[in-house]
Amino acid sequence: MxxxxxxxxxxxxxxxxxxxxxxxxxxxxxxxxxxxxxxxxxxxxxxxxxxxxxxxxxxxxxxxxxxxxxxxxxxxxxxxxxxxxxxxxxxxxxxxxxxxxxxxxxxxxxxxxxxxxxxxxxxxxxxxxxxxxxxxxxxxxxxxxxxxxxxxxxxxxxxxxxxxxxxxxxxxxxxxxxxxxxxxxxxxxxxxxxxxxxxxxxxxxxxxLKDMRSKGQNITIAALEYIDHNYKDGSLEELAKKTGYTTAHLSRLLKNNTGNNFKQLLQQRKLQQAAYYLENTTLTTERIIENIGYENSAYFYKKFAERYGCPPREYRKKHQLS
Missing domain, CATH: 2.60.120.280 (Regulatory protein AraC)
Structure with missing residues (x-):
């Protein structure tokens, strides 16, 4: 240093x-x-x-x-x-x-x-x-x-x-x-x-480092990876097919290991991606809504404001790099 x-x-x-x-x-x-x-x-x-x-x-x-x-x-x-x-x-x-x-x-x-x-x-x-x-x-x-x-x-x-x-x-x-x-x-x-x-x-x-993972943790990690890459149109049913587990088992596992269900985790990921687009691109809010897979724009505006404390336009004004 x-x-x-x-x-x-x-x-x-x-x-x-x-x-x-x-x-x-x-x-x-x-x-x-x-x-x-x-x-x-x-x-x-x-x-x-x-x-x-x-x-x-x-x-x-x-x-x-x-x-x-x-x-x-x-x-x-x-x-x-x-x-x-x-x-x-x-x-x-x-x-x-x-x-x-x-x-x-x-x-x-x-x-x-x-x-x-x-x-x-x-x-x-x-x-x-x-x-x-x-x-x-x-x-x-x-x-x-x-x-x-x-x-x-x-x-x-x-x-x-x-x-x-x-x-x-x-x-x-x-x-x-x-x-x-x-x-x-x-x-x-x-x-x-x-x-x-x-x-x-x-x-x-x-x-x-020593790997301390369990089988349940690995399934949770796989589920979170799936959400990370399929936030636009991913579904619990598709995840169940990919992992070979029932939707009920996956729901219980995600809730126990993350504190959130699949729908909540998917929504969090969509909103995080929206924030990233607002900060790092010039895409319109309407295009961002389309890109992250929201069909109801009013619902998106409501959830975004709940998570970030302001509407998308204000968030972009505060955070986008010049």
Missing amino acids: RKEILDHIYKITEEEEKIIAGNAAISKELYTSEDEFVVDSAKLLEKGKFIAIRPHTRFAYFPEHRHNYIEMLVMLQGSLTTRIKDGDTIELKTGDILLMNRHARHEILPCSKDDLAMNIIILPEFFSRSSVSYDRENILRDFIIASLSEKNRYSDFLLYHAKGVIAVENLMENLIWTLTVHPNDMNQVVNGTMDLLLMNLAALSADT
Whole structure:
């Protein structure tokens, strides 16, 4: 990591100044508005962005919490110790990358000034807009898909020892530099860099990680892949024919493993694709509605506004790159 980037990140934050001054506790209100300690992406990430970075707060104990996003914790310098609830105690060292899903609960022991870790916040929507195709048998892809579900049916984390992996180190440096120097005007570069970073991590998965999938998880992954590629006109009946399972069994499996039924998952995927088109193309809303397979435009407008908080035209105005 280049010295100028590290020097910028090493700067003591306002929160850290208060901790050093004597209030040796994390300011919970900076991270959540809930009674339960769930770190909220809305507190850390500007609207319209899929990815953001935040240096880990040093000098204080970070109490047990989870996130409503996928977190990538990158150890840039020094070390950090985190304890996963009902699981492992992990000591991250320089070059380590820890991916945690939305269900993972963990605490972090205090770090010193020279222990520099970067939190990378990744919204679920990022993985829906991505054109990157991960191998079906890849552990990282399975982890990501399971992480997007409403219920935890997979491991809480994946740990990569990436020190010395030049491609990963270079991409990580590019990502952090871009988000530090150009946080507001390089969304496409940031998304593309993260795609490449995940592709390189996926290539490491087979050699560095243990596959913990079950048969039920594999069926769920296959179902989610089907929805991902057939969101326009896919059906539960066709999925049943492809997998050899009954519609009732698939419905029960999807509900248990994701918290949503087939229709809900299909609708989520349609809306995510619509948002992608609005951000990255000049297609009219009517053409987008046609492309994602909605026949009732009024219903589309209603559901889009429910999910994204504004109508499609306003969403495009806010988020489309110039």
